Amino acid sequence: MKCIAFIQTKGGQATKAGLEAAGFAAAIGETVAIVSGELNGDGGLGAVGVGRVLQGPADLDDGQLGRLVAAAADQEGAQAVVCAQDHLGKAVAGRVAVRLNAGLIAGVTAAPNGDSYTRNVFSGKATAQVKGATDRLVITTTPNAIGMPEATGGTAAVEAFNADLGDRKVQVLEAAAPSTGGRAPLPEAELVVSAGRGLKGPENWGIIEDLADAVGATTACSRPVSDIGWRPHHEHVGQTGIAIRPNLYIAIGISGAIQHLAGVNGSKVIVVINKDPEAPFFKAADYGIVGDAFEVVPKLTEAFKAL
Numbered sequence: 001m002k003c004i005a006f007i008q009t010k011g012g013q014a015t016k017a018g019l020e021a022a023g024f025a026a027a028i029g030e031t032v033a034i035v036s037g038e039l040n041g042d043g044g045l046g047a048v049g050v051g052r053v054l055q056g057p058a059d060l061d062d063g064q065l066g067r068l069v070a071a072a073a074d075q076e077g078a079q080a081v082v083c084a085q086d087h088l089g090k091a092v093a094g095r096v097a098v099r100l101n102a103g104l105i106a107g108v109t110a111a112p113n114g115d116s117y118t119r120n121v122f123s124g125k126a127t128a129q130v131k132g133a134t135d136r137l138v139i140t141t142t143p144n145a146i147g148m149p150e151a152t153g154g155t156a157a158v159e160a161f162n163a164d165l166g167d168r169k170v171q172v173l174e175a176a177a178p179s180t181g182g183r184a185p186l187p188e189a190e191l192v193v194s195a196g197r198g199l200k201g202p203e204n205w206g207i208i209e210d211l212a213d214a215v216g217a218t219t220a221c222s223r224p225v226s227d228i229g230w231r232p233h234h235e236h237v238g239q240t241g242i243a244i245r246p247n248l249y250i251a252i253g254i255s256g257a258i259q260h261l262a263g264v265n266g267s268k269v270i271v272v273i274n275k276d277p278e279a280p281f282f283k284a285a286d287y288g289i290v291g292d293a294f295e296v297v298p299k300l301t302e303a304f305k306a307l
């Protein structure tokens with residue numbers, strides 16, 4: 001099967017989620033990547049199995065990107081279009097599926113298994129095997145779920161690409177990334193330290209920041225914490241926030257409501273710190289510490305620093 005992988009770049013390099021998507025596509029078949037704008041060399045795509053990279057124009061809106069990717073799929077005769085299930089991938093995948101009259105399988109969480117694909121359903125409480133019923137398919141891959149492909153050491157040839165993209169319908173006036181204090185952005189973070197209402201107030205987040213710094217983690221929070229303004233909204237994880245799948249998720253003073261779990265239960269290892277032994281989060285935990293966060297967390301931080 002021939003694939004087009006739509007890849008988001010930052011500073012000319014494919015993002016981590018983009019490399020995962022490209023590796024996934026290369027596992028399905030011969031893959032050509034399409035990017036919009038700046039690219040350093042091949043953006044790291046040849047090393048994960050991409051044969052060629054088509055470089056489209058920069059500064060396109062979501063509609064124009066959809067046209068660009070669909071045109072690339074037509075030119076290459078691709079049966080599958082793959083992209084990461086990130087902000088841009090979500091905006092583009094549906095548009096491409098409509099243009100190509102293709103089935104859309106969103107949020108795949110495992111390497112391809114023949115012609116069937118694994119995705120989460122019921123807010124992550126179950127998985128489903130899904131198969132395309134159309135000649136062409138659009139597939140999005142959940143960041144951090146499939147893992148980084150093994151580097152092949154290859155390089156990809158880069159070619160300029162353009163198509164009839166129509167007029168831009170939306171103008172971005174300014175894009176400002178939320179400050180993560182030098183930490184990895186939450187959707188890409190492999191280590192996450194998260195806290196909830198058990199922390200009592202925003203003035204107590206110092207112990208969470210200290211633990212995150214000690215392990216090199218990104219900070220997150222439960223929804224009420226961001227709703228009441230203790231933490232910024234971009235840290236809110238769960239059903240109505242960001243869904244993440246880090247290697248390690250440390251949940252402190254969070255009860256473990258189903259809506260919270262929906263966004264974090266794909267984490268590879270979950271550690272729960274809660275003073276209530278009956279807190280529902282312990283059922284989803286790999287490791288649990290029953291105790292007062294204000295006593296446990298500083299000790300844990302010291303232990304990590306000592307390591």
Ligand SMILES: Cc1cc2nc3c(=O)[nH]c(=O)nc-3n(C[C@H](O)[C@H](O)[C@H](O)COP(=O)(O)OP(=O)(O)OC[C@H]3O[C@@H](n4cnc5c(N)ncnc54)[C@H](O)[C@@H]3O)c2cc1C
Nearest residue numbers: 196197198222223238239240253254255259260275276293
């Ligand atoms: C439609 C809908 C969507 C929602 N989406 C989301 C979502 O995306 N994400 C989300 O998080 N929530 C979401 N919620 C809210 C969710 O139902 C819970 O209300 C919320 O997750 C609870 O947040 P919490 O665990 O921080 O607070 P609480 O439920 O108040 O729990 C605080 C926990 O801290 C513990 N604790 C207290 N003091 C200490 C201490 N000193 N040391 C250690 N532990 C302590 C308590 O034992 C308790 O378990 C949603 C709700 C609805 C209805």
